[in-house]
Amino acid sequence: MMTTAKRALQWIQSQLSFEGWPVDSQFRSESSLGRIATIAGLLGIFLGTHICLFSVLILHRCFSLVPVLDEFFSLEQIDMMWQWSGYVVLLCSFHLTEFFVTAIYNPTVVTAESFLVNHSLDYTAAFLLSATEFWTRFFLYPFFSTPVFIVGLGMVLFGQGIRAIAMATCGASFNHKIQTSKKDTHVLITHGIYSYFRHPSYVGFYYWAIGTQLLLNNTLHSFLFAVASTMFFRKRIPYEEESLMNYFPDQYACYAATTWVGIPFIPPCDKCKIT
Numbered sequence: 001m002m003t004t005a006k007r008a009l010q011w012i013q014s015q016l017s018f019e020g021w022p023v024d025s026q027f028r029s030e031s032s033l034g035r036i037a038t039i040a041g042l043l044g045i046f047l048g049t050h051i052c053l054f055s056v057l058i059l060h061r062c063f064s065l066v067p068v069l070d071e072f073f074s075l076e077q078i079d080m081m082w083q084w085s086g087y088v089v090l091l092c093s094f095h096l097t098e099f100f101v102t103a104i105y106n107p108t109v110v111t112a113e114s115f116l117v118n119h120s121l122d123y124t125a126a127f128l129l130s131a132t133e134f135w136t137r138f139f140l141y142p143f144f145s146t147p148v149f150i151v152g153l154g155m156v157l158f159g160q161g162i163r164a165i166a167m168a169t170c171g172a173s174f175n176h177k178i179q180t181s182k183k184d185t186h187v188l189i190t191h192g193i194y195s196y197f198r199h200p201s202y203v204g205f206y207y208w209a210i211g212t213q214l215l216l217n218n219t220l221h222s223f224l225f226a227v228a229s230t231m232f233f234r235k236r237i238p239y240e241e242e243s244l245m246n247y248f249p250d251q252y253a254c255y256a257a258t259t260w261v262g263i264p265f266i267p268p269c270d271k272c273k274i275t
């Protein structure tokens with residue numbers, strides 16, 4: 001069962017990576033125009049259709065616009081349908097924003113990977129599992145909680161905003177992958193949002209990810225996303241801080257001493273002590 005699920009996931013990943021396409025086509029490399037246009041086009045189509053669905057369902061809830069819906073679905077299920085459409089709109093907006101902010105503020109590194117759609121097996125699995133929780137509830141025991149939805153929406157908007165501001169502020173020093181050697185253009189950013197949070201784009205992603213699950217009223221996955229994101233950043237942040245200490249030995253320790261990580265349960269940076 002697990003092997004079949006893993007194989008299915010790997011197949012999805014390989015399709016998303018355009019494996020098997022002609023090597024010299026405009027689809028195989030991360031920077032190929034065909035791949036960028038395809039991902040942007042698909043995200044745009046999903047975004048557009050879900051904006052329409054969301055609008056129709058909200059109008060229906062307010063003015064009983066499509067009476068036939070009430071014959072097939074309960075009130076809770078209709079609420080869950082606009083809830084899902086809103087979630088897809090926010091999800092597509094997140095991935096498009098990742099690409100466009102990189103394209104504007106760090107244009108030399110922009111590729112199809114900048115959409116962050118297909119960055120890991122774990123991310124794809126997390127999306128599919130959380131969708132499974134939501135749709136299982138839709139069919140078996142539909143419910144919609146307005147307060148939890150509003151908290152989730154607040155976290156998603158906060159997370160999305162802070163991440164975009166961080167990426168714009170960090171500019172050419174920002175990279176979706178932690179750099180293993182220092183580039184000439186890499187300078188330590190300590191101004192703007194980086195003067196409050198040491199890892200603002202991670203803070204944004206952390207609250208955005210948990211917010212998406214609260215917004216969906218996914219009890220199990222709100223908890224699982226919180227645990228998984230904390231574990232992920234508990235590994236990634238110390239590794240990144242160690243490399244930044246090596247790149248900026250004089251500046252980074254002082255910077256680390258005056259800023260806050262912004263994510264709970266992250267151990268303090270032992271290597272960042274002022275000597």
Ligand SMILES: C[S@@+](CC[C@H](N)C(=O)[O-])C[C@H]1O[C@@H](n2cnc3c(N)ncnc32)[C@H](O)[C@@H]1O
Nearest residue numbers: 166173175176178179187188189199200201202
């Ligand atoms: C995905 S970005 C994340 C940046 C930062 N941790 C954040 O959350 O906003 C990772 C890259 O940013 C670089 N980086 C992290 N903090 C930085 C800073 N304050 N100034 C310049 N570069 C930084 C790291 O060297 C790494 O290559």
